[in-house]
Amino acid sequence: MGTAQYILNPREAYIAEQQWRVVKRSVDARQRELRVHLTILTDEAGKPIAKDAPIPLYEPPVFQDVHQAAQSVVIIGAGPAGLFAALTLLEHGIKPIIYERGKEVSERKKDIALLNRNEGLNPESNYCFGEGGAGTFSDGKLFSRSKKRGNMQRVMELFHYFGAPDTVLYEAHAHIGSDKLPGIIKRMRECIIEHGGEIHFETCVTSLKEFKGERLELRVPIILAIGHSAHDTYRMLAAEGVTLETKGFAMGVRIEHPQALINKLFYHNASTEYVGNAAYSLVTQVDGRGVYSFCMCPGGHIVPAGSSAGSCVVNGMSASHRNSPYANSGMVVQINPEDIEGDDPLRGLAYQEMLEQLAFEHGKTPYIAPAQRMRDFVEGKESKSLPACSFLPGLIPSRLDQWLPAHIGKRLQQGFRDFDKKHPGFLTNDAVIVGVESRSSSAVRIPRDPESMQSISTPGLYPCGEGAGYAGGITSSALDGINAAVEIARLFESRTNHTIITQ
Numbered sequence: 350m351g352t353a354q355y356i357l358n359p360r361e362a363y364i365a366e367q368q369w370r371v372v373k374r375s376v377d378a379r380q381r382e383l384r385v386h387l388t389i390l391t392d393e394a395g396k397p398i399a400k401d402a403p404i405p406l407y408e409p410p411v412f413q414d415v416h417q418a419a420q421s422v423v424i425i426g427a428g429p430a431g432l433f434a435a436l437t438l439l440e441h442g443i444k445p446i447i448y449e450r451g452k453e454v455s456e457r458k459k460d461i462a463l464l465n466r467n468e469g470l471n472p473e474s475n476y477c478f479g480e481g482g483a484g485t486f487s488d489g490k491l492f493s494r495s496k497k498r499g500n501m502q503r504v505m506e507l508f509h510y511f512g513a514p515d516t517v518l519y520e521a522h523a524h525i526g527s528d529k530l531p532g533i534i535k536r537m538r539e540c541i542i543e544h545g546g547e548i549h550f551e552t553c554v555t556s557l558k559e560f561k562g563e564r565l566e567l568r569v570p571i572i573l574a575i576g577h578s579a580h581d582t583y584r585m586l587a588a589e590g591v592t593l594e595t596k597g598f599a600m601g602v603r604i605e606h607p608q609a610l611i612n613k614l615f616y617h618n619a620s621t622e623y624v625g626n627a628a629y630s631l632v633t634q635v636d637g638r639g640v641y642s643f644c645m646c647p648g649g650h651i652v653p654a655g656s657s658a659g660s661c662v663v664n665g666m667s668a669s670h671r672n673s674p675y676a677n678s679g680m681v682v683q684i685n686p687e688d689i690e691g692d693d694p695l696r697g698l699a700y701q702e703m704l705e706q707l708a709f710e711h712g713k714t715p716y717i718a719p720a721q722r723m724r725d726f727v728e729g730k731e732s733k734s735l736p737a738c739s740f741l742p743g744l745i746p747s748r749l750d751q752w753l754p755a756h757i758g759k760r761l762q763q764g765f766r767d768f769d770k771k772h773p774g775f776l777t778n779d780a781v782i783v784g785v786e787s788r789s790s791s792a793v794r795i796p797r798d799p800e801s802m803q804s805i806s807t808p809g810l811y812p813c814g815e816g817a818g819y820a821g822g823i824t825s826s827a828l829d830g831i832n833a834a835v836e837i838a839r840l841f842e843s844r845t846n847h848t849i850i851t852q
Contacts, residue, residue, distance in 0.1 A: 428482020
């Protein structure tokens with residue numbers, strides 16, 4: 350078999366997708382007329398293979414029964430890194446034991462509904478914490494710029510195996526949607542339990558000591574997949590001697606435009622009937638720091654993503670159809686460790702918390718967020734009113750241009766001017782900026798050996814995913830979890846006593 354490549358208009362591409370086995374698809378909006386690049390599987394004669402041909406899409410996973418397995422691994426966190434690590438351990442006949450501080454996904458939905466209605470925040474069950482991790486209810490985009498070692502396609506195949514649509518196997522910017530991803534996560538959990546793994550919800554690990562033996566080495570390997578918002582866990586790790594370091598991160602705001610305007614600017618007034626709403630990816634440099642869009646959600650909603658009282662954090666999500674009238678994106682500024690005074694490895698966390706508390710003070714209790722029209726923000730003017738917005742808890746006018754730290758606010762202002770030069774009309778008072786977007790990535794890294802993936806200070810501890818500072822999003826976190834599980838399986842295979850020893 351081989352492949353053939355085609356450049357088609359959107360309608361032609363849509364028809365081809367219904368007929369033939371597509372292996373890659375991307376939309377090209379660089380010209381005035383939209384084009385879709387398709388790669389289609391062909392037979393030996395070069396003829397396209399039918400979509401429903403009896404050819405396996407991929408080799409399905411084979412999960413072993415581990416009810417009586419002699420080997421087990423503790424996993425802290427049931428986000429993508431933790432879940433994909435657990436599934437990989439099952440493939441190797443090793444029992445995963447997961448501890449997740451939040452609730453299972455169905456109960457988590459109820460807490461999120463209360464949060465959206467301004468009826469209360471559960472600090473252990475929200476948009477950040479709970480089964481599936483932060484990505485479960487923040488869009489389900491399966492796109493990564495990561496160059497991590499490993500088979501990223503296998504991540505997509507596992508998502509598909511548990512119910513994601515065929516498009517995740519070939520779309521350049523694959524997307525599941527926050528309405529579909531919870532069901533997929535539930536099926537992963539059911540598979541883990543059915544094969545003998547364990548998942549303990551509403552169980553927050555507050556110390557590693559219970560997992561340590563007399564020599565202070567871990568009795569069993571621990572995959573640490575805590576996510577980037579577990580600030581209390583970082584502090585516990587620091588107190589127990591696990592080496593941590595500050596890493597670069599980014600903070601800013603979330604911006605929302607009418608989706609019709611974004612379609613006009615980036616699809617040049619072309620019909621979206623066969624390609625869906627337009628997305629964008631923007632980046633510029635301002636005074637030596639990157640200013641860029643992050644987690645762009647076409648046809649989506651802005652959501653309250655805080656995990657502690659007295660803070661205001663926003664994020665974005667889209668359902669599978671991406672059909673809301675709004676387009677939102679994080680707009681963030683690069684922050685390097687040297688931009689924050691001090692030498693505390695957790696100083697980045699403290700800076701995130703400071704900005705989140707500042708946003709809360711300029712909002713309205715409990716979760717109404719501070720906001721400003723986009724052009725007003727750039728020109729330093731008060732917004733006497735705000736446009737309609739998807740943020741369910743509500744907005745209140747605020748002078749973000751005055752209270753955002755200057756090294757963030759000034760760079761955002763210039764960044765917006767730069768983006769408007771490339772896409773005239775992007776800078777408009779029909780858009781609103783909402784504060785603050787502070788959880789785009791972890792401000793901490795847990796250093797690990799590049800080969801064994803173990804913590805450099807704590808043998809047997811495998812930090813992985815976003816919380817470890819080695820991933821940024823669902824797919825790269827999932828792949829990091831897979832890699833950690835594979836390294837542990839190799840270790841078990843090479844040692845007869847199955848005990849983690851210092852290297």
